[in-house]
Amino acid sequence: MNSSKHTELANHAWSVADLLRGDYKRHDYGKVILPFTMLRRLECVLEPTREKVRETHEKFGGQDVDVARFLRRASGHRFYNTSRYTLKSIASDPGQAEKHLLQYIGAFSDNAQEVLHRYEFPQQIRRLDAANLLYRVVGRFADLDLRPVERDEHGQVVTDERGQPKVVVSNHQMGYVFEELIRRFAEDSNETAGEHFTPREVIELMVNLLVASDDDALSVPGVVRTVLDPACGTGGMLSAAEEHITQLNPSATVQVFGQELNAESWAICRSDMMIKDQDPENIKFGNSFSDDGHRDGRFDYLLANPPFGVEWKKVQDEIEKEHDELGESGRFGAGLPRINDGSLLFLQHMISKVKPVTADGKGGSRIAIVFNGSPLFTGAAESGESRIRQWILENDWLEGIVALPDQLFYNTGISTYFWILTNRKSPDHRGKVVLLDARDYFAKMRKSLGDKRKYLTGEQIGEITRLYTEALHVADAPEHPLHQKVKVFANEDFGYRRITVERPLKLHFEVTEETLTQVRESKPIQKALDVAAFETALKPLMGRSWQTKRAAWDAVRSAMAEAGVFWPTGAPFQKALREVIGVRDPEGEVQLVKGEPEPDAELRDYENVPLHEDVEEYLRREVIPHVPNAWIDHTKTKIGYEIPFTRHFYVYKPLRPLAEIDAELKALEAEIQALLGEVTK
CATH class of the missing domain: 3.40.50.150 (Vaccinia Virus protein VP39)
Structure with a gap:
């Protein structure tokens, strides 16, 4: 089907909008046009065997047999209609249009009726009849020629010079008509x-x-x-x-x-x-x-x-x-x-x-x-x-x-x-x-359709198809003109290990005004002892600092003993104490847990290492030269997969020279000034 025929059929169907205007809102037009187009297509397809189906229905009606099977065979399709009505005959009797049309769609096979009911078609029929529009809409669609093949006055299929059936609207062509109607409906209904x-x-x-x-x-x-x-x-x-x-x-x-x-x-x-x-x-x-x-x-x-x-x-x-x-x-x-x-x-x-x-x-x-x-x-x-x-x-x-x-x-x-x-x-x-x-x-595209501004030509589709089927060869041939368009990877190339790179926590220790504020706010310290008494014990240490945890602890213990404050047992107090008097210091003491360096959560980093690479070797090459005391916490390593498509096809484009950009801006400014001058004349 050429584009003019496609547009002609879609325009014919959509012309019903002229009848609906006023009684229907624009975004509801498709609720009438789509099911009627479908109904007309079904009618055109079934027309050659309509009488045979009616005869079969009369012959087997009321008998204890699977009538539907005989009716499908008579129609030549997986659906049928046993009614004597057509859209043309319904349109010719305006006073009975609603009644006859409902009877007509009720005479379809169950599978066709289910389709029409999904459109809520009976409701639209009643609404159109109440607006005195039904017979006019039916008449408009009765004139829409959606026959699959052309037939002569005797019902025989007309053939071309090659003996092939002369197509009026093929199934494929019908798809284009539907697509155009759906697109219009979607645009009008803001979908x-x-x-x-x-x-x-x-x-x-x-x-x-x-x-x-x-x-x-x-x-x-x-x-x-x-x-x-x-x-x-x-x-x-x-x-x-x-x-x-x-x-x-x-x-x-x-x-x-x-x-x-x-x-x-x-x-x-x-x-x-x-x-x-x-x-x-x-x-x-x-x-x-x-x-x-x-x-x-x-x-x-x-x-x-x-x-x-x-x-x-x-x-x-x-x-x-x-x-x-x-x-x-x-x-x-x-x-x-x-x-x-x-x-x-x-x-x-x-x-x-x-x-x-x-x-x-x-x-x-x-x-x-x-x-x-x-x-x-x-x-x-x-x-x-x-x-x-x-x-x-x-x-x-x-x-x-x-x-x-x-x-x-x-x-x-x-x-x-x-x-x-x-x-x-x-x-x-x-x-x-x-x-x-x-x-x-x-x-x-000459005219955009929604967000669609580009399309693929038949030649381009063919070239992409060939390139895909020959991809392995093209990727192995650097001299191939399309070599840069194709890359081939092993499955594991897209996998990586997400490693956690740790660095040791380094602290020195001090007592300052801020330390005393933190003591007053610390829940673990509040739970372990009398905060006011502890604060009083620390005041003599104001302004002092220590390079090691042991020295700091000794000083605090002595101050507490002198003030008559008991040193609590258990890890929570000591952890809280370190939080308030410990200060991160790149030159400070490395903190240990069971003899091993304690990681500093604030210095923790993550690296993605390709699956095929040894993570320790990666650490030695990429990390240790910059942070010599780093290590990998292997218990936190995770496996991940991603496909960074654009990264593999990235092509560096150098920035444009400033002079070129400046010249372009000046030319644009001159153009604007010229336009403004034309407006003010």
Whole structure:
């Protein structure tokens, strides 16, 4: 479908807004336009077999048989409608429009009715009728030609010069129409279009990377492949995956599965699946985390564009319960990310649904998911995010990460990344991760759509795909023109030890006015003795200092004895006393605990040391030259994993000369003055 046809159909559907204005607020237009567009598409698809379905219904009606099975067979689809009504006939009888339309949608199969009810369509029908708009809206949609193929006056499919059916609006083309309508609805209702669908060219690239290494397997005649999107939106990714695989192999059978939380997006996706003769029951409604609609499913391909940075507080109890009770036998055993970003929960959910690899090396699955930068590095060592990354890398599932341009999505201008995972890496990829920098591959849009100001051209999609599939070769070839775009790392390169570097506590000791103030405020000292008497005992020591703890203690003991104050037994008093008369001093006495230097918490530092490096050697090389008395507290060492993508592709750009900046500012100032001069004329 060319863009003018696509726009023409979307404009026709959206023209109903002219009728709704006044009776509906702008942000509610989509509640009418989307379900009516869907209804009209269903009607157009079912039109060729409508009479056959009615005859079958009359023949088997009232008999003790599974009528639905015969009706589906008669319709040629997984849905049907037994009514004698059409939108055109309903529009011709304005006085009965509400009654007839409700009867019409009530004659659909249960799966189609469920979709329409998710739109709250009956309520909209009643509201439109009360405003005396229903028959006019119905009439407008009755004129919208959404036939899948063209037919002649005898109902026969019209073919082109190659003998192929002449397409009016294909399923793929219908997807573009829906996307345009959803985008308009989202903009008018102040929602983000990106919550409902992903740009088509982004999906195309994602699917390319998902199946690229499987071209040989997908070419086998009659191959069957299953695809899951656990945050499927309107189903764009599922449709693209199905299309791509069937283009590679027209004899392939692709079964798609999905789950979606947004009712309208779910309704569109499920309708689309019915039209394409996919099983609509495969598209589940609800939250994938708390109500997994594919609990026991295992799939060949899994892909998703989950919402970025969305908190999972609403399902926190269910997720934490599964994490605590099921551990690694559940979906979230590796770890839980922070509550304000559930991205890595989606990835764990998807990993739980991969097919196992058989003894002969067959089976297994591939995963593609869109993330922002946060899952790459958020979370310190042994945090939930770090543990999840560690789990993925130590199991050798991460095949590659592709950095995409910013401003590529409708609802965010930030940089995004594809993560590609598989549990059946090819031998040359095992133990390795590919990082591919595709941030410079984009074209500027003539007109922005939300935050989307850039897009990928077909040529760029092809080049990124080739670069990814040839990544190992490109990385090993310094002379390759795209060598700088690809880097290959060992899994353990992303791991590190978070070491705690300690330095000794060094003190000298003194009694000052501040010391007496601290004595009066010290709870342990108050508990151990009479504070007033102790303060009186210390006053003769005012202004004195000692270089060692022993000397200080001896002086304080003597002063207390002279004042008749008893020296308390036990460690708490001595610890509190050191707190009030001890002063940190780089030249002071090293404090010991059981003969070992006591660490100074204020001088404590942390270092991240790569896993493949010896931490003691690191200390000797990087730390000891600067602080010779430092040591590592190995009891506090933690293992962490992060993927610092941008660090690996950082290119230093020297600062511009001041003269150049100054000249640019002067030119800009002159331009402004000239404009001001024009205004004042």
